[in-house]
Amino acid sequence: MKGIRQLAKHLDISIGTVSRALNDKPDVNEETRKRVLAAAEELGYVANQSGRSLRQGTTNVIGLMIESSKETVENSDNFFLGLTGGLQSVLARHKLDLVMLPCPSDEDPYEYLKRMVARRVVDAMIISATQRIDRRIDLLVKAKIPFVALGRSSSGGNYTWIDLDFEGVAASAVDRLVAKGHRRIAIAAPSSDINLGYVFVDAYQQSLERHGIPYDPKLVIRVKSSEQGGYQAGHELLLLDNKPTAIILIYELMAIGLYRRLVEAGVVPGRDLAVIGFREEPRAKFLQPALTCFRMSLRDLGVELAETLLATMPAFAKFYPKGARNTIWPLELVPGESDAFFLNP
Amino acid sequence: MKGIRQLAKHLDISIGTVSRALNDKPDVNEETRKRVLAAAEELGYVANQSGRSLRQGTTNVIGLMIESSKETVENSDNFFLGLTGGLQSVLARHKLDLVMLPCPSDEDPYEYLKRMVARRVVDAMIISATQRIDRRIDLLVKAKIPFVALGRSSSGGNYTWIDLDFEGVAASAVDRLVAKGHRRIAIAAPSSDINLGYVFVDAYQQSLERHGIPYDPKLVIRVKSSEQGGYQAGHELLLLDNKPTAIILIYELMAIGLYRRLVEAGVVPGRDLAVIGFREEPRAKFLQPALTCFRMSLRDLGVELAETLLATMPAFAKFYPKGARNTIWPLELVPGESDAFFLNP
DNA sequence: CTGAAAGCGCTTACAG
DNA sequence: CTGAAAGCGCTTACAG
Incomplete structure (x- = not known):
């Protein structure tokens, strides 16, 4: 045939x-x-898809751009694969297919995206890991390609995004620690220019302020968003003169490396130092003592991403009356033992 | 424009x-x-890619099919993302792009692949997780789509594949354990119909035979290829009447769950039970005592996969004189402490 | 309800 | 070296 x-x-x-x-x-x-x-x-x-696409002017394919830097590969969990289930369940309603577009690590993400967009291999794009300044967003806006970003950014003006509730996580973590008597609370933040770092540190600062705790820049430890970064954060924390009694992590796998460094130094998480992790992660589940962290459903986030994206596409907007919008995605506290102790005054 | x-x-x-x-x-x-x-x-x-594709009869896109079952999402590491670097470095030579095609978990992988192939969205395919009987292979052979499978199978006759050296791993693990005095060696094998399970168990059996150790089917513990599966394997092992003194794992994350179950039971890996894991994995690196396992480079495997695939494509075969072939991909032993002890006779 | 025809955006013999 | 034209495989007004 x-x-x-x-x-x-x-x-x-x-x-x-x-x-x-x-x-x-x-x-x-x-x-x-x-x-x-x-x-x-x-x-x-x-x-034949090429024939259809050419005639219809639409490919019926949605692209999910992923960056496959060495760091991502070794350290990220299956975050994106976790999203696909929810994404596909929505896209399937409209016979749209999802493809994942891995940007080669030696190629500039901006150039890669530009090429993919210009070639019209997809009708719409999902991007993630937004930077503080992210030219990809300007590109997509200018090219009038429907898109949704997983992450806020200063770029692009009024574009459509969904982002995790870093403010809520920071506030909840700080409140919890303060309630247990902590006043010197460190934070492990990403050393890269990823936007969530700015959001998280700002929110942390404001939360401290609410409790009348002075902000000490020395307690913001900049490390890589990885297990190794967590190890490094532990290392730097131990070198501080006026040691913090608690630390909040911004990335899920940091906890593993941090625990490792603490154990090496004979510091017991949940007894000598309070630790609050970020997203609940299968790999961090077995940590002893159990890590206090935050839970979210990747599948539900995938659904929300897809529905938001479709709302930005002229052909499907009518099915999604909520429209293109910006959503702060909530996370739920999962109490563990890593911050269970009360600090003696 | x-x-x-x-x-x-x-x-x-x-x-x-x-x-x-x-x-x-x-x-x-x-x-x-x-x-x-x-x-x-x-x-x-x-x-415009559709215009080009239609005219040229080729899309210049290579598809990497991935199955995103719940189990894969929660437990697999970034195996596929790890391959993309090597794949893309080769494909870039020929201006070919790589897309990852995630099969929705509620769709039959065979039907999904059929649809993708029929629509001609890619020029060639890479499939993985081959089953003992895998209709996808017959489909690709019949459709005359260039492809390479990561994994052997009984289906498809004489098709092109690359597979890990399960035989070598099994032989090396058994030899090592026998040299340390072990005679009752268990194996945790996948409960699914994935082909590597058959290969691995066969190789294990033959290795025992070489040492004149009788094969005991009770020592083949069938569990899911996941962390939970490892926990389950530990559980079942502890229930055996005539307990094994060693266990070989077939999947990288099993070690984490196994350790957890052993610790619960007060059984110390590397002292009370020898454990040999499968592929070296960032997540399993911090296990104490350090896991004896096997190392391979995902990037190099990606390169080999791409070069083998290109050799099957008429337009590129001339650049790859080694031709379409079947390759057994070696793994290198990484000695740890988890099997370091010698069994008292 | 069906058919004949146009045309989506390209690449590529072919002619000059 | 360049241009005019055909045609890849479809979908979709348009006519009947």
């Missing part, structure tokens, strides 16, 4: 009718439609 | 010349080529 032409010839009808039957258009004789569908199934005919 | 037509008009030359200049064809005036490239860069013109 080659193309629609052969299928039409085989059925002895025109290609127009075959196309209409296959695409569920009205005004096709039911009998004819059945014959066409049966023959297509039998001969394994499926319309 | 819309299409090649506008670009040509802007330059006041024909679209044919524009196309030839952009595609590095010979017989284009150097001056003209420069003008075209400059104008394309300036106006941000990149050829």
Whole structure:
């Protein structure tokens, strides 16, 4: 089976009718439609996507751009794979397919995205790991490609995004620690220019202020968002003159490295130092003592991302009356033992 | 900037010349080529992929199919993301792009692949997690789509694959344990129909035989390929009447769950029970005592996969004289402490 | 309800 | 070296 032409010839009808039957258009004789569908199934005919795309001006493919830097590969969990389930469950309603576009680590993400967008391989894009200044957003806005960003940014003006509730996490963590008597609370923040670092540190600062605790820049420890970064954070923390009694982590895998460094130094998390981790993570689950952290559903986030994205696409907006919007995605506290103790005054 | 037509008009030359200049064809005036490239860069013109694909009959896209079952999402590490670096470094030589195609968990992988193949969204495919009987392979062979499978299978006859050296791992693990005095060696094997399970158990059996150790089916513990599976394996091992003194794991994350169950039972890995894990994994690195396991480079495997795939593609075979082939990918033993003790006779 | 035809944006023989 | 034209495989007004 080659193309629609052969299928039409085989059925002895025109290609127009075959196309209409296959695409569920009205005004096709039911009998004819059945014959066409049966023959297509039998001969394994499926319309060539390039032909469709060219004619329709739409690819019916949604791209999820992922950055596969060495750091991401070694340290990220399956964050993106976790999103795909929710994304696909929504996209499937509209017969849209999801493809993941891994940006090569030696290619500039901006150039990569530009190329993908210009070639029109997808109808819309999901980007993530937004930077404080992120030219990708300006690019997408300017190219008028529907998109949603997982993460806020200073770039792009009024674009559509969903972001995790870093403010809520920071406030909740600080409140919890202060309630247990902590006043010197450190934070491990990313050394990169990723936007969430700014948001998190700001929120941390404001939370301290609410409790009348002076902000000490020495307690903001800048490290890589990785297990190694967590180890490094532990290391630097131990070198501080006026040691903090608690630390809040901004990235899930940091906890593993941090615990490791603390154990080496004979410091017991949850007894000598209070630790609050970020996102609950299968890999960090077995840490002893159990890590206090925050829970969210990647699947639900995927659903929200997809529905928000579709709301920005002219062809689907009507199904999503909530419209393109900006959403702060909540996380739920999961109390553990890593911050259970009360500080003696 | 819309299409090649506008670009040509802007330059006041024909679209044919524009196309030839952009595609590095010979017989284009150097001056003209420069003008075209400059104008394309300036106006941000990149050829529409659908138009190219339709005309050329090739998409210049390679698909990497990944299955995103709940189990994979929660437990697999970034195995696939780890491959992309190596894959892309080879594909970039030929201006081929890599897309990851995540099969929705509620869709049959066979149907998903069939749809992707029929729509001609990719020129060639990489599949993985091959089953003992895997209809996807028959499908790809029949459809004459170039492909390479990461994993052997009984299906498909003489197809192109790369697979890990499970035989070598099993032999090396058994030899090592026997040398330390072990005679009752258990193995945690996958409960699914994935082909590597068969290969691994067979190799384990043969290795025992070489040492004249009788095969005891009770020592083959079938569990899920996950951290939880490892926990379960530990649990079942502890219930055995005639307990093994050693266990070989077939999946990297099992070690974490196994350790957890052993610790609960007061059984110390590396003292009371010898443990040999499978692939070295960042997440399992911090296990105490350090896990004896096997190392491989995902990046190098990605390179090998890409080069093998290209050898199966008529347009690129000439660059890869080694041709389409079947490769057993070696792993290197990384000695740890988890099996360091000698068994008292 | 169906068919004939146009045209989506490209690349590529072919002619000059 | 360049231009004019055909045609890749579809979908979709348009005519009947």
